[in-house]
Amino acid sequence: MQIFDAHCDMLLKLWENPKIDVFKDDRLHVNISSLKKGNKSIQCFAIFVPENIPFSQRLSVAQQQINIFYQKILHQFPEIKLLKSKADLEDLKEGETGAILTLEGCDAIGDQIANLELLYELGIRSVGLTWNYANLVADGVLEKRNAGLTNFGREVILFLNRQQMWTDLSHASERSFWEALDLADFPITTHSNVYQLCSHVRNLKDEQIVALFRKKGVIGVTFVPFFTSDQSKPTIATLIKHVDYLCSLGGENQIGFGSDFDGIDETIVGLENYSCYEELANELLRHYSDTQVKKFLYRNLVDYLPF
Numbered sequence: 001m002q003i004f005d006a007h008c009d010m011l012l013k014l015w016e017n018p019k020i021d022v023f024k025d026d027r028l029h030v031n032i033s034s035l036k037k038g039n040k041s042i043q044c045f046a047i048f049v050p051e052n053i054p055f056s057q058r059l060s061v062a063q064q065q066i067n068i069f070y071q072k073i074l075h076q077f078p079e080i081k082l083l084k085s086k087a088d089l090e091d092l093k094e095g096e097t098g099a100i101l102t103l104e105g106c107d108a109i110g111d112q113i114a115n116l117e118l119l120y121e122l123g124i125r126s127v128g129l130t131w132n133y134a135n136l137v138a139d140g141v142l143e144k145r146n147a148g149l150t151n152f153g154r155e156v157i158l159f160l161n162r163q164q165m166w167t168d169l170s171h172a173s174e175r176s177f178w179e180a181l182d183l184a185d186f187p188i189t190t191h192s193n194v195y196q197l198c199s200h201v202r203n204l205k206d207e208q209i210v211a212l213f214r215k216k217g218v219i220g221v222t223f224v225p226f227f228t229s230d231q232s233k234p235t236i237a238t239l240i241k242h243v244d245y246l247c248s249l250g251g252e253n254q255i256g257f258g259s260d261f262d263g264i265d266e267t268i269v270g271l272e273n274y275s276c277y278e279e280l281a282n283e284l285l286r287h288y289s290d291t292q293v294k295k296f297l298y299r300n301l302v303d304y305l306p307f
């Protein structure tokens with residue numbers, strides 16, 4: 001079974017806990033042994049710099065996490081391949097796993113496109129404009145003033161368009177979302193659910209979903225319990241309601257998954273770690289055809305890779 005997971009925070013966890021064994025450690029939701037089971041699966045690895053890191057150190061922390069990715073993952077496991085181009089994807093062989101580096105929030109780049117260029121050179125191929133708060137690019141979803149893009153933010157999106165990278169609008173304030181959607185050639189929300197089903201501020205309202213679909217963008221349905229249900233203890237069946245809803249808005253070819261594994265403390269019942277994707281696939285197959293399930297789990301995101 002091939003899985004394309006558009007968001008995990010494994011690198012953050014490894015950066016915070018240097019002693020974790022990347023191959024197999026109970027503290028990890030995603031580990032290398034479970035990743036390797038999915039033949040030619042693709043995992044996105046986010047670089048995330050926590051809010052408490054002083055501005056002057058944020059780029060350095062991003063680089064430290066990228067270093068962890070190279071040293072502890074790529075160098076130790078030659079069967080994990082960094083995907084920087086379509087050719088890299090086509091070169092994946094049986095038994096290999098593709099890895100995509102992503103940036104969650106532009107805080108690390110300050111106000112310098114050169115910093116973004118550097119991260120691009122190191123392999124980053126998808127960029128979230130913000131985390132929950134404001135930075136020099138845009139406002140995040142918890143920033144009460146709900147402002148949109150800065151002039152620099154517009155420059156950032158034009159850069160992403162030129163380099164054929166995803167502009168990730170998960171975490172963006174509503175105004176940032178609309179302004180960025182207008183400008184971005186390859187908009188995506190890698191880990192957000194449906195607001196109509198769960199009224200969390202991180203989720204997408206119907207107008208946003210429809211507009212994103214109209215721009216050919218993909219929504220990564222996420223396993224964060226409190227983005228999945230207003231009630232406690234959501235299950236896989238609760239999560240699938242988000243898939244059903246997105247399909248009802250015409251998204252059959254624009255739904256993927258972005259687990260947020262290793263970025264969450266609580267998990268959906270039945271989706272405790274990466275290996276549970278199998279259960280999700282089985283449950284999806286009770287509602288959808290084999291072809292549809294393959295699209296949701298893998299194909300839609302692959303088809304939307306801009307590079």
Ligand SMILES: [Zn+2]
Pocket residue numbers: 104170171191263
């Ligand atoms: Zn996130």
